[in-house]
Amino acid sequence: MTDLFPAPPVPRVPVRGGGAFPVRRIFCVGRNFADHAREMGAAAPASKAERGQPVFFHKPADAIVTGGADVPYPPGTRDLHHEVELVAALGHDAPTGELDGPGAQALVIAYGVGLDLTRRDLQGAAKAKGLPWDTGKGFDYSAPLSDLVPVADVGELASRTLTLAINDEVRQHGALTDLIWDVPEIIQELSKLYALKAGDLIFMGTPAGVAALQPGDRFTASLDGVVELQGAIVG
Ligand code: MN
Numbered sequence: 150m151t152d153l154f155p156a157p158p159v160p161r162v163p164v165r166g167g168g169a170f171p172v173r174r175i176f177c178v179g180r181n182f183a184d185h186a187r188e189m190g191a192a193a194p195a196s197k198a199e200r201g202q203p204v205f206f207h208k209p210a211d212a213i214v215t216g217g218a219d220v221p222y223p224p225g226t227r228d229l230h231h232e233v234e235l236v237a238a239l240g241h242d243a244p245t246g247e248l249d250g251p252g253a254q255a256l257v258i259a260y261g262v263g264l265d266l267t268r269r270d271l272q273g274a275a276k277a278k279g280l281p282w283d284t285g286k287g288f289d290y291s292a293p294l295s296d297l298v299p300v301a302d303v304g305e306l307a308s309r310t311l312t313l314a315i316n317d318e319v320r321q322h323g324a325l326t327d328l329i330w331d332v333p334e335i336i337q338e339l340s341k342l343y344a345l346k347a348g349d350l351i352f353m354g355t356p357a358g359v360a361a362l363q364p365g366d367r368f369t370a371s372l373d374g375v376v377e378l379q380g381a382i383v384g
Contacts, residue, residue, distance in 0.1 A: 160213045162238070162350075163296045164259060165376070170238055170297050172210040173348030176339055177234075177265055177286065179204030181329050181354025185232075188357050194329060203330050203338050206282050208265075208352075212292040219383045220290050222364045226268035229362045229382070232355035233313035233321045233370045235306075236263040237332050238297050243345040253336035256345065259297035262311065262372040265352050266291040267359075292352070295370070295378035303375050306332070311356060314369045323356025330354075 161169040180186040181203065183193035194200035214220055222229060240258030265286070272285025303309075306325060313321040325331075330338065335353065339345055362368075364384025371377045 175208040177352040178354040182356040184357035208287045214293040217380045228270040230267045230269040232265040235353040236261040237351045239349040250333040253333040261295040261297045263294040295376045310373045312371045321358035
């Protein structure tokens, strides 16, 4: 069979040290820092035993913006919010059967820092009606992402922090020790719902301090000491 039109290109993320990471799917985790859950009006679990199930949603693979390219202010919103997040990149297909923690961690080949851009007004309206978040979360250019850094070059992840500055003012800063569900735990939970494969990205959730972006704003997102992403919102 012949394609009826040229197949769209697979989004690719540069990897430090060489090569590119072809993106298959983007999974996102909601409410994964207690301080952010509280600022969004949700209860934060008091202990691991009380955390229930993680909140998952998706963005389309072609929402990725790489290389610090400009991010167009999206249509349909008056309240575009930033959420700085650790991003885990899977370089192996998950085996069949239940994953243990080390097996889950072994799927990750690289990390980066990204923004889960959110049309907060649309997400809020959907939440209020018990409707899906798709229009608030899964829009064009909604996933700016840094270059990916191989796990061997990241070193100990748990002690790292995330920082986001807008126009040189720090808006968000959080420690990965405060994640409610860590990377292997999230991969284990996702693997119960989806067949995870090489090319999957996981946006791990944001710490407190989410706020509005305006056209002209410059952002610097950082997985501190590992990798940085700079860009601008353009109107
Ligand atoms: Mn998020």
